[in-house]
């Protein structure tokens with residue numbers, strides 16, 4: 001049943017042509033960005049936006065701010081308003097610190113939350129609040145975020161997950177055509193893979209994205225502890241079903257141990273397909289529940305009830321993942337299996 005990868009490469013081999021990044025101690029962009037919110041804002045336009053639908057011009061009163069650091073400009077140029085998918089414009093205060101982001105088209109303001117940019121649709125609403133399915137809410141708690149890399153994630157080995165090193169190695173082999181570009185670590189949790197992607201030096205930008213505020217805080221904590229430079233890293237809070245990126249702007253999406261937690265795998269995969277450039281690659285690992293094939297019809301009957309109650313979208317099979325990818329325009333489906341663990345890759349059709 002298991003498929004094998006053609007030529008697996010080790011992370012060290014894959015990283016060889018790229019010098020590992022040193023311990024750059026520059027201030028974290030989001031910490032710096034939170035200061036002096038009340039100060040009068042100077043405005044700058046974030047360039048290099050290449051979406052076919054991102055046609056809105058920047059407001060007339062804006063001027064190009066030459067002092068924006070190139071790394072920050074690159075990061076922000078990859079982000080888009082999750083409502084209209086148009087480019088975001090940053091505002092900096094008099095000291096030059098970047099604070100909130102604003103959509104160049106609908107003018108919605110996305111606040112800076114110190115540890116991350118909050119690019120969720122409902123951010124800023126005062127009366128409305130939305131609950132996600134139980135599994136998503138569970139990962140928002142401080143306790144689970146704290147425990148995640150302190151035992152919780154390690155337990156996945158009982159489901160067949162081979163461990164971070166092997167998972168990373170397999171992922172990099174699948175991701176090879178996208179090396180040098182921008183990768184989104186979708187549902188990054190506490191950032192275990194985001195850190196590996198940054199440390200490998202294989203990508204020009206790593207976007208660590210999750211819906212959980214506490215996971216992102218934990219992620220920042222680990223980055224600080226490990227003195228990992230934030231130069232090529234952006235931390236973003238977003239819903240997987242409403243990604244804050246422009247059409248075709250992302251080279252790779254990695255989603256480790258996450259699909260079973262997503263409220264709608266179909267909406268999420270469709271959204272991932274939207275943001276991937278042609279030839280861009282999705283690599284995802286998750287649990288499948290087809291280890292006992294005769295049980296599949298029963299699982300199919302029970303699945304909607306379990307999902308409705310728990311929000312937990314398990315019980316997908318590898319055939320269903322392939323089908324879903326294909327339905328969303330992702331082709332060349334490949335996978336490896338071990339027990340209920342699957343890691344698959346699919347490529348955005350040209």
Ligand SMILES: C[S@@+](CC[C@H](N)C(=O)[O-])C[C@H]1O[C@@H](n2cnc3c(N)ncnc32)[C@H](O)[C@@H]1O
Pocket residue numbers: 132135136139140153186187188189190192193209210211212215238239240241255256257258261262263
């Ligand atoms: C099991 S963790 C996976 C963490 C990490 N990628 C890994 O490989 O261990 C699942 C993650 O999915 C995130 N998640 C759940 N619902 C989400 C949503 N709607 N949008 C984005 N992330 C979501 C959770 O916050 C959690 O961090």
